Amino acid sequence: MNRAARRTVSRLLMGAWLLALWLLLWGRIDALTLAGGIVVAAAAYWASRLPAVPLVRKIRPLRVVVVVAEFLWDLLWSSIVIGWHAVYRPGRVRSAIVDVEMRSRSPLILLGVTTSISLRPGTILIDLPSEREVLRIHAMPVYDQQDADAKRAGVEQTEARLMRAFVTWEDSPPEEDR
Structure with missing residues (x-):
């Protein structure tokens, strides 16, 4: 098409x-x-001049189940971590601004990633440039570069899972699915 x-x-x-x-x-x-x-x-x-609805070329139902399960797990785990820090270490929780480069150019995938990270306790989207190449998120707890890299990797994994579940016209499938 x-x-x-x-x-x-x-x-x-x-x-x-x-x-x-x-x-x-x-x-x-x-x-x-x-x-x-x-x-x-x-x-x-x-x-x-309403926007066009993003079209999906292919939906992989089992991958969608994996995306939903991953989101629910992240939601549960981040709630536990943030709750523990709020109760036992409220004055010592550190945070960071983390930039995450996006591979996808699809508005649908971008919406899924930004919604997923914003709904999880401890992360929130704070900047989305018009080019949509880099997401800037506020993440906590982050104590060192290793924690920041782990937060970045989590967002990248969410994007990769969404790209495998919803094959869009703007993106090609990830390498392992070709």
């Missing part, structure tokens, strides 16, 4: 989503409500 076709399909998907929301708000489906929804969705697109 070429870029123009992907863009058209993604815009049609966003238009369908807006139409579905319109119909849900009205609570009924008839010819007038449907026609009004189409007009409103087209006007919203024209007036606001």
